[in-house]
Amino acid sequence: MRLSGDERERVFVAVADERRAIATLIDGLDLEQLATPSLCGGWDVKTVAAHLVSDFTDGFWGFLASGVRHGGMNRGIDALARHRARASAADIAATLRREADHRLSPPVTGPLSGLTDVLVHGADIRIPLGMAHRPDPQHVARVIDFLTGPTQFGFFPQRRLRGIALRDEDTGRTWGGGDLISGSGASVMLALCGRVVAFDALTGPGVQVLRSRLSPIQRRYGVNG
Structure with a gap:
């Protein structure tokens, strides 16, 4: 859908706020919590957070290239998330916080795909940990x-x-x-x-x-x- 300039700004701010909230959450988890299976099949909590880093460090074109290498977009995204998850939880949280204002707007899907990603994956992390998920x-x-x-x-x-x-x-x-x-x-x-x-x-x-x-x-x- 087409967004006005003001609407785009509000979406980017919402994404940044959620990235910072997830960074703070990740900083407060122990190793057992980080290894908790998320709602996203095959990924633990730490890998979901790493995927959110991959969103802007690898980006749309990185996802496409990885998809070609691994025989499909989903497999490519999975490979990149697992690669990013090799970093420490502290590094993942720090990157999310440092790059929170990165404006994600892939071709076709635009900025709302980034908002969808952080809100859904925020639930993937919080719900298995017994934490409330109450997005705006x-x-x-x-x-x-x-x-x-x-x-x-x-x-x-x-x-x-x-x-x-x-x-x-x-x-x-x-x-x-x-x-x-x-x-x-x-x-x-x-x-x-x-x-x-x-x-x-x-x-x-x-x-x-x-x-x-x-x-x-x-x-x-x-x-x-």
Whole structure:
């Protein structure tokens, strides 16, 4: 979706704030917590944080090049995250904090893909650690705008939302048409991105429809597959 100059600025500020918050969180974790499996399949908490560093140190073109080397974009992103995770947690946190204001705006997907990444991965880190994840409802609504729009790429197949309507009870906003899914914006956002842990907080006939469209790994283990 096209953003005005002021809207872009607000998105970049929100991304920077979340990077700093995650850096502070990572700084306070012990080795056992850093090794906790995240909601992102195959990655522990430290690797998720390392991926957020990879977002701007490797960037879109680095992801593409790694995807070519490793036989697919997802494999390429995974390889880069694991490489970045070799750094110490202190170094990962320091880089997130130092580069918090980096303006991530990949071709096609634009700045909202960066906001989506930090909000979803923030939940991937916090929820398994038993920590609250309460992003700003307006930021979440912007993410859902992006996830339901034509420029969403890489987060999930577009067909996942066919015939499904979404209602964000925090803002009162709705998207799409068909079988309804209703709940907090954060729960809707996470469910769209395959985080099964969010499904219990949602209601409506669309919940089972969406669940049936996740991969077998996602449905069985409740992680992004």
